[in-house]
Amino acid sequence: MTGINIISTGSYAPAVAVTNDDMSKVVDTSDEWIKTRTGISVRRMSGGEPTWHMGACASKQAIERANIDPADIGLIITSTITNDFSTPSVSCLIQREIGAVNAACFDLGAACSGFVYALDTARRYLATDDNLKYVLVCAAESLSHITNFEDRSSCVLFGDGAAAVIVERSDKLFAAWTGADGTGAKFLYARTAHNIHPFMPNVPTVIDDETDSGITHNMLVQNGKEVYKFATKALPGAAKNAAAAAGLDIDDIDIFVPHQANIRIIETAAKNLGVSMDKFYVNIDRHGNTSSASIPIAFDEAVTSGAVKRGQKICFVGFGAGLTLGAVIFEY
Numbered sequence: 001m002t003g004i005n006i007i008s009t010g011s012y013a014p015a016v017a018v019t020n021d022d023m024s025k026v027v028d029t030s031d032e033w034i035k036t037r038t039g040i041s042v043r044r045m046s047g048g049e050p051t052w053h054m055g056a057c058a059s060k061q062a063i064e065r066a067n068i069d070p071a072d073i074g075l076i077i078t079s080t081i082t083n084d085f086s087t088p089s090v091s092c093l094i095q096r097e098i099g100a101v102n103a104a105c106f107d108l109g110a111a112c113s114g115f116v117y118a119l120d121t122a123r124r125y126l127a128t129d130d131n132l133k134y135v136l137v138c139a140a141e142s143l144s145h146i147t148n149f150e151d152r153s154s155c156v157l158f159g160d161g162a163a164a165v166i167v168e169r170s171d172k173l174f175a176a177w178t179g180a181d182g183t184g185a186k187f188l189y190a191r192t193a194h195n196i197h198p199f200m201p202n203v204p205t206v207i208d209d210e211t212d213s214g215i216t217h218n219m220l221v222q223n224g225k226e227v228y229k230f231a232t233k234a235l236p237g238a239a240k241n242a243a244a245a246a247g248l249d250i251d252d253i254d255i256f257v258p259h260q261a262n263i264r265i266i267e268t269a270a271k272n273l274g275v276s277m278d279k280f281y282v283n284i285d286r287h288g289n290t291s292s293a294s295i296p297i298a299f300d301e302a303v304t305s306g307a308v309k310r311g312q313k314i315c316f317v318g319f320g321a322g323l324t325l326g327a328v329i330f331e332y
């Protein structure tokens with residue numbers, strides 16, 4: 001099967017750092033609760049810069065490190081659930097900033113699993129279009145735009161950021177497994193703001209009769225316990241399915257880069273997989289949960305710090321709203 005080579009990585013973290021003590025001035029919480037229940041110490045938040053700007057900064061860094069001509073990028077895929085506009089896409093705005101004049105552009109919405117879905121999609125394009133040289137795969141999220149800062153059980157979790165990779169076709173190992181369970185949509189969602197038109201007889205706001213509390217704003221609503229239960233099965237399940245698709249044992253994987261949602265979820269997944277935590281790259285303490293940007297931000301850190309080396313077998317594994325889940329395994 002045609003694989004991919006990740007030529008380079010880039011990332012962008014907004015300058016505004018919000019500590020747990022800062023959060024405790026906004027809601028009834030404490031540094032101790034947040035650290036022990038989630039592993040988060042600080043998260044970055046947009047100081048006003050839009051999602052597309054963060055994505056463009058990360059993409060520029062990846063392009064510089066790859067040392068390629070942006071005109072050779074044939075496709076830009078951005079994973080996001082926090083586009084600044086319903087249209088145009090974040091990808092089109094990134095294209096404008098980086099001068100990738102020959103790129104097709106679209107965004108992909110698979111929530112926190114989005115980067116895994118996007119990388120798999122990029123590989124499929126590269127496998128079927130010989131004219132495509134480079135794909136820019138980006139994830140950019142401003143969760144602070146949709147965070148409910150009156151809900152202490154969710155607002156302490158999220159942060160903003162972006163990351164990008166430049167990929168090309170390669171014979172190196174690549175395997176993916178992606179899935180979803182739409183019946184869990186009610187456990188984690190944010191509405192889009194929309195018009196109520198004058199001919200609308202009823203206002204359809206209800207996602208689920210049992211759990212919907214009539215909230216009509218566009219902020220994130222989460223049933224933390226249900227998502228937690230899903231996550232602790234989704235992470236090991238998706239990783240095992242991708243390993244089977246790659247013809248590998250879980251022990252063959254050198255480094256796991258999981259979605260950074262909660263350190264306890266990652267630890268439980270590691271235990272269920274029978275893998276030492278040493279093999280899991282974790283940066284949740286410094287970024288919180290940045291949705292689909294969390295895996296590529298962590299990967300960029302792992303690459304630049306030397307925690308990940310060329311030739312190693314890497315597993316990206318994520319889960320999120322939808323509910324969605326997925327994993328890719330590749331040789332770096």
Ligand code: UT7
Pocket residue numbers: 028029030033034037038112152153154156223224225227228231261262265289291319320321
């Ligand atoms: O990418 C999106 C994916 N989302 C996730 O992965 C989230 C998955 N879920 C979780 O990570 C956890 O369920 C949470 C971190 C959201 C919550 O942790 P928990 O251990 O499940 O806490 P809980 O909901 O059982 O709440 C325990 C207690 C409650 O108080 P009582 O009822 O025992 O008195 C909550 O009211 O903790 C209270 N609580 C808080 N206390 C201080 C909830 N949030 C906070 C808070 N600070 N921020």
